[in-house]
Each structure stands twice: as C-alpha cells, then as structure tokens.
Amino acid sequence: MIRTIALDQNNQLVKDLEIEKIVNGNYLWYWVDFHQPTEKETDYLRTPLSFHPLAIEDCMHHMQRPKLDYYEGYTFFVTQTLNQLATLKEEVDFFLGKNYIITFHHQSCTEIDEVWKRLVLSENLEKWDASYVFYLILDKMVDNYFPLVYQIEDMLNELDENSKRRSMEELLEDLFDTRHSLLSLRHTVTPMRDLLYRILNAQRETYIKGRSEYFSDIHDHLLKLTEMIEANRELTTDIRDSYISLNSHQTNHVMKVLTVITTIFMPITFIAGLYGMNFRYMPELTWKYGYPWALFIMAVITIGMSLWFKKKGWFK
Amino acid sequence: MIRTIALDQNNQLVKDLEIEKIVNGNYLWYWVDFHQPTEKETDYLRTPLSFHPLAIEDCMHHMQRPKLDYYEGYTFFVTQTLNQLATLKEEVDFFLGKNYIITFHHQSCTEIDEVWKRLVLSENLEKWDASYVFYLILDKMVDNYFPLVYQIEDMLNELDENSKRRSMEELLEDLFDTRHSLLSLRHTVTPMRDLLYRILNAQRETYIKGRSEYFSDIHDHLLKLTEMIEANRELTTDIRDSYISLNSHQTNHVMKVLTVITTIFMPITFIAGLYGMNFRYMPELTWKYGYPWALFIMAVITIGMSLWFKKKGWFK
Amino acid sequence: MIRTIALDQNNQLVKDLEIEKIVNGNYLWYWVDFHQPTEKETDYLRTPLSFHPLAIEDCMHHMQRPKLDYYEGYTFFVTQTLNQLATLKEEVDFFLGKNYIITFHHQSCTEIDEVWKRLVLSENLEKWDASYVFYLILDKMVDNYFPLVYQIEDMLNELDENSKRRSMEELLEDLFDTRHSLLSLRHTVTPMRDLLYRILNAQRETYIKGRSEYFSDIHDHLLKLTEMIEANRELTTDIRDSYISLNSHQTNHVMKVLTVITTIFMPITFIAGLYGMNFRYMPELTWKYGYPWALFIMAVITIGMSLWFKKKGWFK
Amino acid sequence: MIRTIALDQNNQLVKDLEIEKIVNGNYLWYWVDFHQPTEKETDYLRTPLSFHPLAIEDCMHHMQRPKLDYYEGYTFFVTQTLNQLATLKEEVDFFLGKNYIITFHHQSCTEIDEVWKRLVLSENLEKWDASYVFYLILDKMVDNYFPLVYQIEDMLNELDENSKRRSMEELLEDLFDTRHSLLSLRHTVTPMRDLLYRILNAQRETYIKGRSEYFSDIHDHLLKLTEMIEANRELTTDIRDSYISLNSHQTNHVMKVLTVITTIFMPITFIAGLYGMNFRYMPELTWKYGYPWALFIMAVITIGMSLWFKKKGWFK
Amino acid sequence: MIRTIALDQNNQLVKDLEIEKIVNGNYLWYWVDFHQPTEKETDYLRTPLSFHPLAIEDCMHHMQRPKLDYYEGYTFFVTQTLNQLATLKEEVDFFLGKNYIITFHHQSCTEIDEVWKRLVLSENLEKWDASYVFYLILDKMVDNYFPLVYQIEDMLNELDENSKRRSMEELLEDLFDTRHSLLSLRHTVTPMRDLLYRILNAQRETYIKGRSEYFSDIHDHLLKLTEMIEANRELTTDIRDSYISLNSHQTNHVMKVLTVITTIFMPITFIAGLYGMNFRYMPELTWKYGYPWALFIMAVITIGMSLWFKKKGWFK
Ligand SMILES: [Mg+2]
Ligand SMILES: [Mg+2]
C-alpha cells in the first residue's frame, strides 16, 4: 500500500495523490509511505522516484544493519524497530531529500502511523517539513527501545532476588537468554548510535541541518541505551561468576562433610567387622573385657578424629 | 522553590527578585536556583527564560546521563550528585550564559546550598561571576564522589583481611555488591569526566573560558576517580579468581584425603567381611593361624597402600 | 592458462588476443585472467605487463592477507575466497589500472568465471569497464562468505537445542571447531573490510572512483559479516560458560545426594556391624529387647539425619 | 627545609641565597628545592614565587596522579617516585620556568639529592640549566622503577619453578600480591608515560625544547616498563589459569581412583555381608562348595569391573 | 670487530678501509659493521662518527625495545632478531644516513653476514645503496620470525591431536610454555610493526624514501605475523577452556557413577549387616522364609533405585 501527503503552495495538506503527480508537482514538501508494498508499488522507487539501484536493493533485502548512504540529492537511511522480545527486528528505510521524505517498510510500523496521524491533525503546519517527520519517527523508534532494556533489568533484578526459590537450571537458562537478548539489542543500538553520530557530524548535506539539537537529543538516548546494555551484560557476567564461586565453595563444604563422616565411620566399622569374623582361634573374643575394650578403641578413634578435624577447621 | 541573587551595577548583591525583573534588568550577573520547583515554577524556564524545549524536557526527565549541549547564547549541562550509597543518583542541571547561571534540581542539593551561602557571605565580590559559581558547585560535587570510592576500598581491604572469619556466602554477596556499586559509580564518573574534557577542549563558546585551569583541576580529580574505580574492579576480579583457585585446590586436597581413607579401609573391611561369612566349609576358619594370618594380610595391605600414596605425594 | 578479452575502438568485444598485442594495442579497456598459470605464463607479469617485482612476488606466494598496494599507474589487490568449510582459503590477486584489470589465481575461481560469462553475454557493453569487473567479482566473493556464517549459526542453534541428546564430548568438540572456524573467518573478513574501507577513503588514485557507492555496498556486507562473526564468537563463549555453570551446579547436587546417602547409612551400618561381633560377653545380645532397641536406635539416627539435611536444604 | 642554588652572570654557582633575592636577582638560572617544607616555607610558593593557587593546592595534597599543567610563564609537573615495595608512592612536584626549576617534596628524595650533588661538583657548568636538572631527576626516577619490575619478574620465576615445594595457599597469596603490586605500578607508570608523551608532543611551551631527544629517551624507558608490566600481568593470569586447569584435571583423576575402588569393593563386600547373615535356613551356607563358589563370584566381579574400567580408560 | 665497505667515485667497491678515511673520504656510500665490538671500537661511534650520546648509550644497553629515533642527519633504529626458541632476543642497531649505514650488534648476526656476502658478490652495483642494505637486512630478519610461529602452530596442532596419548601435566605445561613464547614473540613483533609503520608514515626524513614499497612489503609480513600470534593465543585459550569444560563434564559423570554405586549398595549392605547381628531374639532369623524375603527386599531396593536413576538420566 502506498499513501502520500503533501503541502501545497497555499500551505494546505493534500492527501492520496498519485506518485507521478506529487514528484512532478510543485509542492512545498511531500511524504510518500510505502507500507508493505507490492512488487509493482516498489517499482515506483525506480520510476518516477529514480533512486539508485543499490539503495533500492537495500530496501528489498532484509538483514541490513542500520546505516546511512549519501546519494546525489538525497540521503538513504536504514533503521530498525524492535518488537517486545528484541528478537524480531523490523527494518524501516528512509529517503530524505530537500523537500521530501520516502518511508519504506515491509511490516506495519506503529511509529510511522502515529506521526502520520499527528501530521494530519496538526494545526501548526509551518513547523513541519520532511526532516521534522524524520526526526519524529526516529525519536519514537528509539523511545520504544527503552521498554525492552527495562524489561531485561527487571528480569535481572528478579533473577538476583529469587535465585533461591527457582530451579537452578531455569535460572541459568534465563541468564543465557538475557545475554542473548542484550547481544541482539546491542547489534541494533550500536549502529543506530553510529548513524546518529554520523548525522550530527556529517561533512556532506544530510537534509537535517538546522535541526541538529533534535537529532542530538536522540543521540543522547542511544548513548544512554548503549551504557545500559553494557552495564547489564557486565551484571549477567557478575551474577554467573558469583554463582560459580558460590557453587565451588558449597561443593568444597559438602566434600568436607562427606570426608569427615567417612573418615570417622570407616575405621570403627572395620573394627566391628574384624570381631565379626568367625575364626575358631581368636583370643579377644573369649576375653572377658573384649567387648568393652573394642568399644573403648572405637570411642578413642571417633574422638581423636573429631578433634583432628576440628583443629583443621573442617567443621566450619 | 525559586531563589534569585544578582549583582547590580553598584556591585551590590540583590536577593529574591522576581525572575522577570532579573532577566530584563540590567545586572552584572545573576543566579536563579530552581529547588524542587513546582510545575508552575518550571514554566519560568519557558517564559521569561526562553530556553530550548529539548533542554527543558531534559530538566523534567530523570535517567539522563551527564552531558553538555550547546544552544545559542547558553550552554546546558546535566550533572549528577551521588548519595552515600552510590545507588541513588540525583540530577542537577545548569544553564550557563554570558552573565547568568540557572541551577535546576528536583532534590535538595547540599553543594548548591554551600556555594549560595558562601556567595552571600563573601566580602570579595569581584572574583565572583556565573562561571565561578558553576566551578565551585562542580568542584564540590566531584569532591563528594571520593568518600564513596574510599568506602569501597575500605570494604575491599576488610574483605581481603577478614576472609576467614565470616561466612563465605556473605563475603561473595559483599563482593558482588561492591562490583555493582563500582559499575554504578563508573556510569556517573565516566560521563562526568567526558563532560569536563569537552568543556576544556570545546571549540565553541562554553562561557567558562578564562577559568580553564580551574575546570582542569576538576578534570584531574575525575581522571583519578576513573583509575581508582577501574583498579578496584580489577581487584574484585582478582579476589574472586583467587578465591576460586584456592577452593579448587582445597577440594582437590579433601578428595585425596577421602580417597586415601576409602582405599585403605575398603579392602581390609572386605577381608573382615569375608571371614565373617557363615559357610560351614571354610578351611581358613578352623586353621590355627587363620586369625593372625588375616591380620597380617590386612597390615600388608594397609602399609602397602600407605607407601603407594606417600610415593604419589597424596599425603602432602 | 591465460585468457583475454578487450573492448576495441568500435565497442566490440575481442577475445583471446595475445598479451603483447593487447597491452600495446589501442583498446578501450581489457581484462587478462591468469588462471592456474604456468611459470612461463606468470612471466608475462614482468614482460610485457611490467608490474613491480614485489607485487609479482605476492602473486607467487601463498599466505598473504587481503590488502591493497599503490603502485605507479595501477593498484594491486590481494583478496581471498573461502570454500565451504572456511578452512581452505584461496587467494585472488588483482592489478587494476586506468583501462585494464588483470586477475591472477592459482585455483579455479567460480566468481571470476561467472563475471566472465556475464561480460561475454552482455548486451549493454557501455556500462562495463575494468573497475566494474572488479566490483562484480568482489561483490560475488563477499556474497559467498555469508553461507559460511549462516552454516555456523545453524550449527550453534542446533548445538543449543540438541544439547541433551548428543554426547557431551562431541558437543564440546563441535563448539571448539566452531570457534576455530569463526577465528579463521575473521582473519579473512576483517582485512577484507579494511581493504574496502581503504578503497573508499583513499587519498590516492585507486581507479575505482565514480563507483564508490558500489564498493560502499560491499563494505556494508563486510561490516555486517564482522558483526555476525563477533556475535557468534560471544555466543560460543556464552554457551560454554553456561555449560560450565550448569555442570558445576549439577556436580554440587550429586555431591549432596552422595553425602546424604553416606551420612545416613554409615552410622546404622556400623551399629549392625557392632552387634555382628562375636564376643562371648556382650550383654546386649542376650537382652530380650536388644534387637528392637537396636532397630529403634537406627530409626532415630535415620530420621534425625533426614530432618537435619532437610533443614539444611540438601534435598532440594 | 629550603635550599637554593643559582648561576650568576659570571657563570659562578651561588648557594643558599634567600628566595626573595634569587627571584628578583639577575641570575642566569636558579634551582629552589623545597624539602619537607614547613607551612611557612610553603608560603614562599605564593610570595615571592607567585604560582597559581591550584598548583600550590596540588603540592599540598597527596593522592595526585602524575600530570602536567600549563600556566603562564611556567609548567607544573606532578611525578611519583616508588619505594622498594611499590606500595609507598611519594610525590615530587616541579615548577619549570624559562630560567628556573622549583622542586617540592614532602619526603626526602634521593634522586634530587644526587642531582644536586652532581651540579655542585660539576666542572662543566655551561651544559647545565633548569631543564637539564629536570631531565636528570626524571631520568633517575624512572631508572629506579626498573628494580621493582625485575623483583616481580624474579618472584614470578621462583613461583613457577618452586610451585611444588611450597604450600599452595602461600603460592596463591603470593600471586595475588604480585598482581596487586603490578596494578599499583601500572598506576604510576602509565600516567608518567602519558606525561612524557605530552612533553614530547606539546603544542605549547614546556621549557624543555631543545632537549627533546633526552626526554624521548625517558619515554622509551616508560614504554618498555609498560610492556613489562602488562606481560607480567598476563603471566600471572596464565599461571593461575594453568593451575586451575591442572587442579581440575587432578580432581578428576582422584575421583576416578575413588570410584574404581568403591565400584570394585562394594559388590564383593555386599556378598560377604550376605553370607554373613545368620538366617537359620540358608541353603548355600551348608552347601559343600558354597565358599569356593562365593570366592569365584567375587573374583568374576572384580575382574569384570577391572576390565570394564580399563576399557573406559580410567586407569590412565 | 669492525668491517667496512664503500663505493668509490668510480663505482668500485673498496673494502676494509679505516673508519676515519671512510667518513672523511668522498665515497658514494659506505657501510660500517660493528660486529661484537670491543670497547675501543665502540668509541668510533663517538669519534669520528659523532653520533648522539643517547643513541650510543642505547647501543651499549640490552633490553631495548625496537624503535626509531630521529637525529639531525641520520635516523637511529633498534631492531631484534629472534633465535630458534624465541626466548633469546638479540639486538641489532642501525644508523642510517644520507650516504651511509652503520650496523651494530653484540652477537653475530647471520642476516647481516648474508647481505654483506651478497653485496660483495653483486654484479649490479647501481641498485645498491645504504637504504637498500637496510631493507635487505630487515627483510631477512622478519622472514626469520616466521619459522618460530610455524613451529608454535605445529606444536598446537600436535597438542590438539595427541591430547589423549600424553600425560595431562605435560600437555598443560606445553600449553603454558607456548603462551609464554607467543607473549615473548609479540613483544618483538608488535614494536617492529610499529617501527615499520612509522618508517612508512614518517613526516621527517628517514633516508629510505623512494623505497617505500619495499618497506611496505616488510610491514605486510609483520601485520601477518601479528595476526598469527593473536590467533594462536586465542587458540591456546580455547584449548584450555575446552579442556576445563571437558574435565568439568567428566568429573560430573564420574560423580554420578560413584553416587549410583553407593546409593544402590549401601542399603542392601546395611540389610545384610542387619541380619548378620548376633542378637539371641531375632524372630526373622528363625523364620523359614527369612532369607528369601531378605533377598526379595534387596532386589526391590536395587531395581527401584536403578529405575529412579534411569528416570533422572544418570546412566547416560
Ligand atoms: Mg530493506
Ligand atoms: Mg525521545
């Protein structure tokens, strides 16, 4: 589907024009939105919009990373929106020229819908132009990254606090998934940040000049996001390393308990076994004080061993 | 609450003027402090101060990272104070112009109160101006970061020394929390350092020129803090890694003790069990030297095993 | 084998000319492909092509890393193709001049064959020239890196999902091999990326000017590949670290089970052994309630121990 | 204590002048050394030397990191000497002007004493000036860092070789302390290196020009030190990681021994116990070949288990 | 020993001249080689060669890192050759001037000997000059680094393949030594690479201009070496981490075997012991079906336990 909107010479919004008319017409500025376009609609990018074949190819393909390319007369931007789970990334492409903006996306994009609605309802049309539309969409996109990071922070907090109530396999699985999400997030946020940096420090015409404080504001948000993502990755590493330390300590403690038990009972059980032998000629067996003597030996061994382990600090 | 102070043409301090008067008046310089401002008071940022909507938005929102933004006629700074536990960060915003400074903060800020008091009591008014006020507040803020790092260093020293007296779970928990605090501290100190670096190396007017050695002094403190934080993070890693090494070694030692005990007693206990069997036809049982022979075999096994383990170095 | 193709003054493709003729002839542009050349054929690089001895030496030797060298009148490129397993790398060298391209490779190169065929069949000869040939080959080369990375991603996904069905030794072996492949891939992709970066930002003549958006498109692909490789390496680290955490946890759990069993049965087995001794004078043995009393003691020990371990949380 | 030395117009050394005289006098160059100065002596930095209050503040405070500050007419340097254990760092501050050097230190400084003595005894006074004094002191300071690093290298070598003779707890403690010392050293050497780098690449007057090859020589030493420190830190990591690997392997081996012993003796001990039961009706007990049969079963179990473990490679 | 060679005005090689003559003579270019020089010979560096005292000091001292220093009229280079084991590094110093090269080395240097011989036997003298000699020696030096890295790669391959045949202590020791060698290699190769980079990008006269493609070729080799060293270090880390993972897994498996054995035999051994007690009044003992009943109970426990462990997956 393609929808168009344009501001004519009388400062009136005109909607749903044909592309050919809008391109060749004499409008102050216009916006064409390619929403899940058909193959035929996509052809408009070639004629009449005559964009570069490489930029059109980038619109067609998925798996692009956010970037900007300078072409003669316009700048081409690839950006990404993130859905709630940070695993499904959707690409939104922009062509930004002196007096137009073209948006191109294979999935529905709520950020674009909202800005479209706001433009249509706007009573203050003079502050709007192509680069302002671009700013508003980008700002909303980046604002929508935050809930994903907050969600991860909540998960990590819950993981840290509840760590004793749930099964360890689940906790480790969650930790692994969280790290995976953070990695995925970083691969959107970092190139988006670099994209904004390049917009702000461009030597060439990017058609956003005069609004650099607005794009600088988005850049701030992306810097903040980068730091939050890095901090959370370090936190997951710390949680896992602490967990390994703790486990290593507990295993050591359990080993000591086991060794103490074994070391105390093995010798006395052996003695019991010894006097359970059925040899005919065993003088101790018929000795009157054989049994008390055996008990005494066993007590000595038990107490001796216990004191020895106590001295070695294994009961702590 | 809003409070104002201004230096009039006769070099006299005038206090508690209305904002409109002060802005339109002919003062040498003035300072307006927005302290936990109401919504109505915040509106003064728009009129009569007419700051940029994006800067005002940054004042409203929390979760900003320290930064500076250039606007026409003034520079906008976001900074952070830290409370005693380094987890609660409070934002202080500054608008610094040619002849004014505006401070804006949602919580009470002791650093600002101190400088205000010092200005009011000052007898040497000619050395004061807006950028000097800014320097004094920033200097105090950064000085107040140090106790937090010292506190962490003390905690790490105590952790290293006391490690044998307290429970290991507590120690590991403390280590984890310390790392968390250091991470949080770093996220304030690093952007503050970059902020100072940008002030010192700015190409554009930041309204602090002529005082760069003063801001360079604050930059020194932030460099020192960065190094201390990094060193302490490495120290926590080292403590934990050493702990894991030590634990791994101890577990190994305990395993050896257990294995030695088991290996010596299992065969002789088996022999005892063997001659404890109740078969009617067991020639050894009626043999006169059966018992001493069994004892001899057991002794041989015990001594042989002991020598073997001694040779393998398991008694060390 | 050497094959040549040239565009003559009448815009006609001429094939299989001798090298001397082509070099000294008056062609619009030409392409010479050294395909598994004999030693005698290689000599053409010296005469009549008169390239620098160091560039020729680089053609001869294997184990070069991708790079570009500026020489007077031409640029020399070393690039690498990857076979399906990412372990066998094959070198392709290019000499790119104002009106010629020389390709040199010791193994057959499908990318070159395809472009050759496409040129021969082309009906639109005016868009072709030496740098376009170079672009097409490079573009295909880099496109062929992707299946290798996808293959690794599939392997990692399968590894993550199937981890419970296959033997752990195999899984760890696969993980190690995957990391090895990623390392090898990185050593091709990173210098290729730097090569493209240098082409795009060259201060000197690289004979590709006027087509920089085409080479920028390849650079995009290489940036994407670099990120995918790094992400996958981090993923392998995460899988392994998670695995170690999980194992450490399981070992701890198994230890607890073992210790509980040992601690409960050792004392009661000792008591059984005690009353299995054959001393003549053991009053308990003849006591009427000796047996029930012994059973009662054993039950008390069993229940007491169980409660104690339950309280310590070892049954979880 | 303050001591002064100056070169007068007749190329004669004059000692122990009053500071006021020396500052206002007409000397070719002079050196004032503040050695553990009293508060009153420190005031000379204000009058008559009139240095900047921030530089004087830096002299007063400890815990500075090495740095340089440009002031009008002079450069201020903070440097550090290290004592034998690398834990006690002592600060030495320099003010270097066109024709003077001021040294300031709260502890006695052997490097300064040596250079002072050398100057007093020098017969070749024309090669001396303020920046040469600065070079000589700095050169000696940095030369004195080397023994500390060599000492650490010796300790690491000894640690690596003797690792089997001493107790493991001591070794791990030593390793931890070595890492701590290296961290501390790095925090002196790295900013010192940056200091020298800034001296060599200064855009502003540092009053050492014309001697840059001398300061470059010190820079070399600091680069070498940085590399040695980093290499030694990596070495300690490697020693510890190797140790953990070895321990993990040994624990695994000990576990196998324990399991083999347990697995062989448990079943045969059970059989012995079985025929040690006192049931009245146990047909095997009265069977003539009961005992040999039991022994045969036990032998079969023992041999079977042994072969099974041999096949699994647990005896290696 | 000092040897000299010079090209006189008639393009003839003249050998074994005295240094004074050669320096003051009118030769096209000359080469002086200080081979294990005596103290007296070293003095020639001062007179008549009049090099800077700091450069001469660097010749005297060992433990220099590769570097270059600019002096007026010549450049001073410190380089390193590596012997077969990469642990013994030997320093070679160069003074490169407009028409001379001075080589200085305390040990015999095969690279220099080869180039000397080649010069003496050369029939094509016009292509030779001081910078070409420098290039040839440096090229050979760097070529000689490769066998060391190949040797390490072979060792790692062998380590990876043979890991099951040799003792683990030896393997870990080899791994540690390999990492140590790689660290040592890196400390030669990295500064050598930086040296070449500085030669190629020098702003000042390095007396090699006009041959930059030759030195660029050496730079390529050093880049390749750096990558190989880094890759091999990562490989050793991977081998060790894989080994730890595998060991952790095996220990876990051995623990499970031990626990299964213990858990199955302990209860039935206890029952056997129970009925081996000698109490006079034990009704089960005289019960006709006591023995089969006991056997049945034991079988139930054994099968129950086995099924339980099978369900928990401990037999895998
Ligand atoms: Mg697309
Ligand atoms: Mg926003």
Ligand SMILES: [Mg+2]
């Ligand atoms: Mg916003």
Ligand SMILES: [Mg+2]
């Ligand atoms: Mg903002």
Ligand SMILES: [Mg+2]
């Ligand atoms: Mg962080």
Ligand SMILES: [Mg+2]
């Ligand atoms: Mg961490």
Ligand SMILES: [Mg+2]
């Ligand atoms: Mg705010």
Ligand SMILES: [Mg+2]
């Ligand atoms: Mg301060």
Ligand SMILES: [Mg+2]
């Ligand atoms: Mg201060």
Ligand SMILES: [Mg+2]
């Ligand atoms: Mg200071």
Ligand SMILES: [Mg+2]
């Ligand atoms: Mg540090």
Ligand SMILES: [Mg+2]
């Ligand atoms: Mg560390």
Ligand SMILES: [Mg+2]
């Ligand atoms: Mg080649």
Ligand SMILES: [Mg+2]
């Ligand atoms: Mg492509």
Ligand SMILES: [Mg+2]
């Ligand atoms: Mg393509």
Ligand SMILES: [Mg+2]
């Ligand atoms: Mg593309």
Ligand SMILES: [Mg+2]
């Ligand atoms: Mg990544």
Ligand SMILES: [Mg+2]
């Ligand atoms: Mg990771």
